[in-house]
Amino acid sequence: MTDLHRLSIRELSEGLKQAQFSSRELTEHYLKRIAKIDPKVKSYVTVTAEQALIEADAADAALKSGHAHALAGIPLAHKDIFCTQGIKTTAGSKMLDNFISPYDATVVAKAKAAGLVTLGKVNMDEFAMGSTSESSYFGATGNPWALDHVPGGSSGGSAAAVAADLAPIATGTDTGGSIRQPASFCGLTGLKPTYGRVSRFGMIAYASSLDQGGPMARSAEDCAYLMNVIAGHDAKDSTSVNKEVDDYVANLNGTAVKGLRIGIPKQYFNVAGLDADVKARVEESLKKLEEMGAILVEIDLNMTEAYVPTYYLIAPAEASSNLSRFDGVRYGYRCENPVDLMDLYKRSRSEGFGAEVQRRILIGTYALSAGYYDAYYVKAQKVRRLIQQDFLKAFENVDVIAAPSAPTTAYKIGANLSPTEMYLGDIYTLAVNLAGLPAINAPIGFDKDSLPVGLQLIGNYWSESQLLSIVHQYQQNTDWHTKRAAIAEENA
Template identity: 85%
Template sequence: MTDLHRLSIRELSEGLSSATFSSRELTQHYLDRIAKLDNKVNAYVTVANEYALAQADAADAARQAGNAGSLTGIPLAHKDIFCTQGLKTSAGSKMLDNFIAPYNATVVEKTNAAGLVTLGKVNMDEFAMGSATENSYYGATKNPWNLNHVSGGSSGGSAAAVAADLAPFATGTDTGGSIRQPASFCGLTGLKPTYGRVSRFGIIAYASSLDQAGPMARSAEDCAYLMNVMAGHDAKDSTSVNKEVDNYVANLNATALKGLRIGIPKQYFNVAGLDAEVKARVEESLKKLQEMGAVLVEIDLNMTESYVPTYYLIAPAEASSNLSRYDGVRYGYRCENPADLMDLYKRSRSEGFGTEVQRRILIGTYALSAGYYDAYYVKAQKVRRLIQQDFLNAFENVDVIAAPSAPTTAYKLGADLSPVEIYLGDIYTLAVNLAGLPAINAPVGFDSNNLPVGLQLIGNYWSESQLLSVVHQYQQHTNFHTQRAAIAEEKA
């Protein structure tokens, strides 16, 4: 029973079904690990001990009554951006440090309905704005592979919790790479679904046309189990698409690798900041896929240089609009002893929001202001359409597109990087959100400092099954996804 955290989701399901262990025992095992190890990692904002054990007991009762599904009783962690009734939902911000969600996000409703057990809420960059989980009111989350390095962001708490074996899998959100990049930094599999595949209802909004929720886990198979729960139409979300959902687990071997055309964008492998070791590991993984039958096809993505400027106009503009609701009046942080209404607004927002959030609000408000709206925001939306068309043209000749997930491995905590340098680190992930495409990160090796490297595969619309299947088959012939950081090997 001491190694329950080493089991895959399928093995956990089988163990619960055969009564080898109960959900309470499994949940307590993870809670014990969190109590002992999370002070080193800082993955959790809220550990929901009583809440989790009550759900575990309910799962055990359902299993005894014969009402259990395949995932009933398995624990998970939710990124602290999903509203969870009765639990603090902070979005990593002082602004929402006192906010107890009065309702569940649809994703939380679905995981509850599947009998999954919520261990707690995990850390993130404030309002999902960042690439390192250093912009959190609750302090930085550390990378389990090296505690002096960042875990990535904004879903860094989700990635660190899974990589340190403090949760079997976790939910994340991806607005410009916030699932794929931390998955890459922490050696995990992470899927960003097609925009509209997973409901956004109850997710605290950053940039509404870009945000999308997805699973983070060790393997494609584990992600597929969680995608089976998360995906589907939701009438409460006007951007949710009413389209039949695949059985992602059943389809894990459905995509034939023989003849699969993988597009290799020339521009992506000539980016100035691409680390030589990252490039080498990614190219080795592509060679492996080629040995398994895939065909590598060189392609052009001519809009590559437009990704960063386009994203960092559109996303802050939407953030400026979305975050205007935090005014110190209805909920969230309120300054003390305001002199008048204007003082209440000003101080509540300047005291409640961190530096990066304020920076993006200011950029976005400027881009939307009279006289600049057409010059910046409208033009960025036109370029966004060209980026989407660039991908659609490429998909006429290839099935998936390969890229690094990030140009480097995880950098050191407190690294002296300017905001622009950090933004440029998102070069490989932003376009997927601008175009609304699905993409997945797969661990494909390590650099000389033993930090994980990730391969990103980008698919055409609604091709989540295909992406999971390709990575699953790759993982049958490699063991990068099974390797564990030293902290994950520690006993509770």
């Protein structure tokens, strides 16, 4: 029973069904690991031990009755951006340090309905704005592969918790790469679904036309299990699409890699700042897919240089609008002893928001202001359409598009990259959100410092099954997804 954390979701599901161990035993196993190992990693903001054991006992009762969901009794961690009834939901910010949600996000409600056990809420960049998880009010999370390095962001806590075996699966959100980049930095599989595939209801908004929730786990198979739970239409989310949901687990071998046409954008491999080790690992993984029968096709994505400026106009503009609700009046942080209403607004926001959030609010407010709206925001939306069309044109000739997930491996904590350097690190992930496409990260090896490297596969709309299937088959032929950081090998 000491190595339950080494089991896949399928193995955990089978073990619970066959009563080899109970959900309570499994949950206690993870809670012990969190208590011993997480003080080093700092992935959890809130651990819900008492509630987790109640949920585990309920799952055990359901399992005994023979009417349990395939994932009943399996623990998971939620990114602290999903509202959880009766549990603190902070979005990594001082602004929401005292906020206890009165309701569950749809993703959380669906996980509960399936009998999954919530271990707690995990750390993230403040309001999902960042690529390192260092902007969190609760401090930086360490990368399990090297604790003095970042786990990526904004879903860094989700990635670190899974990579350190402090949860078998986790939810994440992706607004410009926030599932794929931390998955790359921590050696995990992470799927950003098509916009509208997973409900955003109860997910604290950063940029509403870009945000999308998704699974983070060790393998494509594990991600498929969680996607089967969280995907689907939700009437509470006006952007949720009423489209039939695939059985992602059943379709894991549904896409033939033989004959699959993989587009290789030549612009992506000439980006300044692309690390030599990252480029080499990506090329090796593509060679492996070629050996499995895939056909590599060079393509042009001519809008590449527009990704970063377009995203960093649209996302901050939407953020400035979404975050205007945090004004010190209704809920969230409130400054002490305001002299008047204007002082209340000013001090509550300047004291409650961190530097990166304030920076993006200011950029966004400027872009939306009278005299600049047409020059910046409207123009960025027009360029966004051109970026989307660039991808759709490419998909006329290829099935998926391959790219690095990030130009480098994980940065050191406290590297103090300038905002511009940080934003340029998102070059490979931003366009997927601007176009609303699905994309997945797969672990493909390590750099010279033994830090993980990831391959990103981008699909056409609603091709989550295809992406999971390709990565699953790649993972049947490689073992990168089974590698564990030293800290994950520790026993509680």
